[in-house]
Amino acid sequence: MPDPRTPLPDSRVSPRFAGLVTFARYPRLTDLTPAPSAASPLDWLIYGVPFDAGVTYRPGARFAPRAIRDASQYLKRYHVEHAVDICNTLAMADAGDAPVRPYSCRENTQAVAAWAAALPGGPPTNPPTRLLALGGDHSIALANLRATHTRLGAPKPGLPLIHFDAHLDTVDAVWGEQYSHASPFIRAIEEGLIDPTRMVSLGIRGPLNTPADLDFARQHNATIITYEDWRYRNGQQTLAAALAKIADTPAYLTFDIDALDPAYAPATGTPCPGGFTTAEALHALRSLRGLNIAGADVVEVLPDRDPTGTTAFLAAHIAFEILALDAARRTARPPTA
Ligand SMILES: [Mn+2]
Numbered sequence: 001m002p003d004p005r006t007p008l009p010d011s012r013v014s015p016r017f018a019g020l021v022t023f024a025r026y027p028r029l030t031d032l033t034p035a036p037s038a039a040s041p042l043d044w045l046i047y048g049v050p051f052d053a054g055v056t057y058r059p060g061a062r063f064a065p066r067a068i069r070d071a072s073q074y075l076k077r078y079h080v081e082h083a084v085d086i087c088n089t090l091a092m093a094d095a096g097d098a099p100v101r102p103y104s105c106r107e108n109t110q111a112v113a114a115w116a117a118a119l120p121g122g123p124p125t126n127p128p129t130r131l132l133a134l135g136g137d138h139s140i141a142l143a144n145l146r147a148t149h150t151r152l153g154a155p156k157p158g159l160p161l162i163h164f165d166a167h168l169d170t171v172d173a174v175w176g177e178q179y180s181h182a183s184p185f186i187r188a189i190e191e192g193l194i195d196p197t198r199m200v201s202l203g204i205r206g207p208l209n210t211p212a213d214l215d216f217a218r219q220h221n222a223t224i225i226t227y228e229d230w231r232y233r234n235g236q237q238t239l240a241a242a243l244a245k246i247a248d249t250p251a252y253l254t255f256d257i258d259a260l261d262p263a264y265a266p267a268t269g270t271p272c273p274g275g276f277t278t279a280e281a282l283h284a285l286r287s288l289r290g291l292n293i294a295g296a297d298v299v300e301v302l303p304d305r306d307p308t309g310t311t312a313f314l315a316a317h318i319a320f321e322i323l324a325l326d327a328a329r330r331t332a333r334p335p336t337a
Pocket residue numbers: 138165166167169181256300
């Protein structure tokens with residue numbers, strides 16, 4: 001057995017409940033010796049964005065990176081369905097938290113994007129080290145998308161987007177402000193970061209303020225799969241067709257925890273009943289196998305509303321599923337039957 005690409009403490013020697021906390025006990029980027037280089041790059045950097053000044057309702061996601069890291073101590077490395085050990089397959093590290101600007105969503109987006117774009121493994125590393133951002137509210141997706149797009153060499157058209165959410169997040173402005181957690185994907189489309197014709201939003205449901213909230217995505221030929229479509233109509237076939245169109249193009253995956261029903265993920269700022277169960281959400285993620293995920297985020301966890309830690313624990317596992325998808329893509333082994 002070769003050395004694992006991501007070394008972990010042995011949990012039978014160093015207990016999971018002891019020691020300083022990094023995501024899933026992966027090494028800190030600053031502790032790596034030798035440091036990652038163009039000749040020996042990392043596959044993924046995980047970083048936190050403790051920011052929630054972009055919310056339209058309840059704040060608190062600024063505390064999520066710490067809560068998700070804490071919950072992630074109990075993550076294990078082997079994915080049963082994909083039959084892959086992600087720590088043997090992927091070189092990963094925790095890059096710490098981005099330098100946030102807590103008073104301004106627009107400035108925060110710029111500051112986080114610039115910091116993330118400059119993390120090790122950018123061009124000329126090809127493919128670049130991929131970035132997994134732990135939010136924070138959903139506005140931070142725009143920052144990680146900007147950084148990911150830059151590190152990929154600013155491809156045109158923009159990146160395909162797989163978007164799990166109760167909401168489309170394509171509202172032009174709220175309270176006169178164009179940068180918030182309601183607007184990351186309208187800004188990303190305008191900036192050319194994502195290709196709306198290869199954007200798939202999964203888990204969408206209402207009620208909405210106005211049916212016009214659906215117009216922008218529809219006018220740009222984005223694919224909207226409501227939760228009802230996914231569960232009771234042809235949403236899974238629609239998703240498969242959209243994935244076929246994306247093929248191997250580097251794509252971005254964004255996961256708003258409110259895609260799940262509040263019964264399963266209660267600790268979120270704009271909850272919406274009638275969403276995915278935990279098992280359905282994990283199954284939907286696993287059905288993305290083959291997708292070339294070039295960057296991702298998990299957002300909208302509110303630890304103050306999470307008395308049993310269910311939602312942060314789930315968020316940690318969603319991050320694991322995302323990393324496992326990339327590990328599975330790199331291995332030839334078939335999934336278990
Ligand atoms: Mn969202």
